[in-house]
Structures are given as structure tokens and as C-alpha cells.
Amino acid sequence: MATLVGGVTTSHVPAIGRAIAQNLQQEPYWKPWFDGFPPVRRWLAEVRPDVAVVFYNDHGLNFFLDKMPTFAVGAAPTYENDDEGWGIPTLPPYRGDPALSWHLIEALIEREFDVTTCQEMRVDHAFTLPLKLLWPDDEVCPVRTVPVCINTVQFPLPSAARCFRLGQAVGDAIRAWDSDARVLVVGTGGLSHQLDGERAGFINRDFDRAFMASLIDDPKWATQYSIEDLVELTGTQGVELLMWLAARAALGDAARQVHANYHIPISNTAAGLMAMAPA
Amino acid sequence: MAKPGPKRTIPGTTLFDGEQARKGYALNKMCFSFNSAHNRAAFQRDEAAYCRQYGLDARQTQAIRERDVLGLLAAGGNVYYLAKFAGILGLDVQDLGALQTGLTKDEFKARLLAAGR
Numbered sequence: 445m446a447t448l449v450g451g452v453t454t455s456h457v458p459a460i461g462r463a464i465a466q467n468l469q470q471e472p473y474w475k476p477w478f479d480g481f482p483p484v485r486r487w488l489a490e491v492r493p494d495v496a497v498v499f500y501n502d503h504g505l506n507f508f509l510d511k512m513p514t515f516a517v518g519a520a521p522t523y524e525n526d527d528e529g530w531g532i533p534t535l536p537p538y539r540g541d542p543a544l545s546w547h548l549i550e551a552l553i554e555r556e557f558d559v560t561t562c563q564e565m566r567v568d569h570a571f572t573l574p575l576k577l578l579w580p581d582d583e584v585c586p587v588r589t590v591p592v593c594i595n596t597v598q599f600p601l602p603s604a605a606r607c608f609r610l611g612q613a614v615g616d617a618i619r620a621w622d623s624d625a626r627v628l629v630v631g632t633g634g635l636s637h638q639l640d641g642e643r644a645g646f647i648n649r650d651f652d653r654a655f656m657a658s659l660i661d662d663p664k665w666a667t668q669y670s671i672e673d674l675v676e677l678t679g680t681q682g683v684e685l686l687m688w689l690a691a692r693a694a695l696g697d698a699a700r701q702v703h704a705n706y707h708i709p710i711s712n713t714a715a716g717l718m719a720m721a722p723a
Numbered sequence: 724m725a726k727p728g729p730k731r732t733i734p735g736t737t738l739f740d741g742e743q744a745r746k747g748y749a750l751n752k753m754c755f756s757f758n759s760a761h762n763r764a765a766f767q768r769d770e771a772a773y774c775r776q777y778g779l780d781a782r783q784t785q786a787i788r789e790r791d792v793l794g795l796l797a798a799g800g801n802v803y804y805l806a807k808f809a810g811i812l813g814l815d816v817q818d819l820g821a822l823q824t825g826l827t828k829d830e831f832k833a834r835l836l837a838a839g840r
Contacts, residue, residue: 503803508755529757529807599740640802643735644820647838672731708839712816
């Protein structure tokens with residue numbers, strides 16, 4: 445059976461792409477963020493994943509409001525990045541893993557997650573930048589990938605509890621996959637930030653800190669909140685913590701922290717990073 | 724089955740729900756088209772004609788013309804698509820933040836830095 449080696453959760457702010465392209469990683473503004481990654485990369489070199497299942501939210505590259513799936517799973521041999529309209533460089537295509545994709549699709553629908561399946565799917569910065577942060581020296585991402593997209597564009601969004609159960613189902617499916625592959629789960633987005641409205645610039649450090657701690661100590665803690673609660677507590681885009689919850693839930697009941705970093709701000713965002721391993 | 728309750732009010736925040744998505748469909752569809760450099764160039768050649776092509780209403784067209792971010796949100800714009808419009812103008816999300824809060828960009832950035840202290 446496949447091995448679920450652990451999970452990484454990280455912010456995915458587009459400005460990170462610009463900073464990488466302009467080689468600003470050691471500039472004072474960026475250093476506290478980028479310096480969080482070397483310990484995670486060392487751990488990845490030890491656990492040697494072959495494939496990454498990436499929970500992320502599309503921001504209007506692949507999906508528009510004409511068809512907006514709540515949960516979508518990629519089932520393509522390759523995934524292309526593309527122009528998102530705001531000038532960050534396009535990264536090279538990502539290898540898929542259709543066998544794992546279809547295994548996940550079958551397992552999820554068996555568990556009553558009626559996902560949308562995508563044999564063509566473009567992946568935006570929320571998918572590409574976290575993988576670039578984990579493997580900065582590889583021009584082409586060295587692991588195969590399966591994108592799992594959760595809608596955070598158009599309300600109503602799936603609840604935190606529902607996203608947690610989705611993550612549990614993905615984790616169970618990975619562990620039951622008849623393969624010798626080593627699988628990493630990734631959850632991208634957050635932490636607290638709000639881009640739109642008079643409350644733009646909202647950040648909630650206390651909540652973010654409590655949320656990060658909860659992923660180790662009490663992983664279902666955030667599922668007590670409604671989506672509206674989470675928007676109020678973390679901002680309209682802070683609700684992307686749903687991806688972190690799904691990734692954490694995939695790891696099983698107990699997980700240990702491998703590494704964590706938290707820094708305010710990147711662009712408008714309180715930026716977080718965690719690496720976790722099943723305990 | 725429980726009836727949906729009244730909409731939750733969160734200060735300074737509009738949830739992009741079905742009502743907003745219906746109201747803003749044409750505006751958001753136009754902004755979604757700005758993923759393409761060809762379409763961005765077409766918009767810049769003749770903004771009014773491009774807005775007409777996508778069927779924006781008078782309020783949406785005026786908010787585009789005036790770069791009125793809060794007006795665009797009120798007219799059903801979604802921030803992820805509006806960010807593509809902002810990209811054409813060379814504005815980043817901190818520019819948008821400043822425009823929506825009535826701060827200068829430096830003041831807006833200072834507020835974010837303060838949140839980390």
C-alpha cells in the first residue's frame with residue numbers, strides 16, 4: 445500500500461511568485477518568510493515523496509462562475525499554469541498521476557463526496573507557488589501531482605467540518621492505494637487576510653496562532669466555526685484555511701509538527717507554513 | 724428543513740454570494756477575460772467598447788471608468804476577477820487595499836506591518 449509521508453500547509457500569495465522571479469528571497473521584507481522553508485526541504489529530502497496531492501483554491505484561472513464546482517479533482521496527465529493577468533511568471537507544466545486521481549475519485553464518491561472530475565485543468569498560483577517553494581532548485585516540479593480544488597470564490601462555501609471530512613477521506617484513500625508510492629499532502633492558502641471591502645487589510649494574529657497550534661493539539665478545533673464565523677475571524681480570504689484543515693485531516697488522528705513558521709505581512713497576508721508528519 | 728436565517732452582517736465585508744454573483748456576472752466575465760494578453764490589449768484600446776461587448780450595465784461601466792473599487796464590489800464584482808482588471812492598471816492588492824480604505828498605500832502598508840508587532 446502507498447505511504448502517506450506527511451503534509452505541508454503554506455500561504456500562496458501571488459507576490460511570492462514575483463519575489464522568486466526577482467530573486468528577493470534574502471531581502472529584509474522577504475527573508476522571514478523564505479527562511480522558513482529550508483527545514484521543510486530537508487525533511488522532504490528525508491521522506492522522499494513521489495507524488496503530492498494538493499488542496500488549493502482556484503482564483504479564476506481554470507474555473508469561472510459559469511461552472512463552479514465545490515470540490516474538483518484533477519485527473520489529467522499534465523497540468524499547465526497560465527497567465528493570470530497580473531504579471532507573475534508562468535511556471536512549467538506539472539506531471540499528473542492519473543492512477544491516483546481515479547483511485548481518489550472512486551474513493552471519494554464512494555464516501556459521498558460528489559466531486560467534479562477534470563481531465564483538463566489549468567493550475568494557478570495557489571498550486572504552483574507552494575510546490576516552487578518546496579522544490580526551488582528544480583526547474584520542473586520533481587513529484588507527480590493531483591490537484592484537489594475547493595471553491596472559495598462563490599458562497600456558499602463547503603463548511604470547515606465538511607472540508608475536514610474530505611481530507612479524512614483523501615487520507616484514507618491514499619493509505620488504501622495499491623501502490624508503493626510515497627505521497628505528500630499539501631494545503632495552500634491563508635492565513636488571515638482580506639483583500640476586498642472597507643475591511644481590506646484585516647489580519648488576526650491571535651486566531652492564526654491558535655489555529656496553527658490546534659492542528660497538532662486538537663485538529664477539529666476549527667470545525668466548530670461556520671464559514672461566516674471564519675470570514676469574520678480571519679477575513680474573506682483567510683477562509684482559505686479550509687485547505688489546511690483538509691490537508692491536516694488526511695494525516696489521521698495524530699500528527700506531530702516537523703516545522704512551523706508565521707510572519708506578518710506578505711503583501712496583505714499573514715503568512716503561515718507548517719510541515720506535519722503522521723504520529 | 725431549517726429556513727435560511729437573515730444574512731450575516733460582517734462590517735466592511737460583502738460575501739460574494741448568489742445575489743452578488745447574479746448581479747455581477749457580466750462584469751466578472753469581462754474581468755475573467757483579462758487572463759489573456761490579447762483581451763487586455765483590446766480593453767486598453769477602447770474601454771467603453773469592451774464594456775459594451777460584455778454587456779456591463781451603466782453602474783458597472785461607470786465604476787470601471789472611475790476605477791472605483793468599492794463601486795465595482797457593490798455592482799457584483801468579485802475581488803479575484805477584479806484583481807485582473809487591477810493588473811491592467813498596474814495596481815497590486817495593496818493599491819486596492821489603499822483605495823478601499825481611504826488610506827495612502829504607505830499608510831495601508833504601515834497598518835499591515837503594525838498587525839505583526
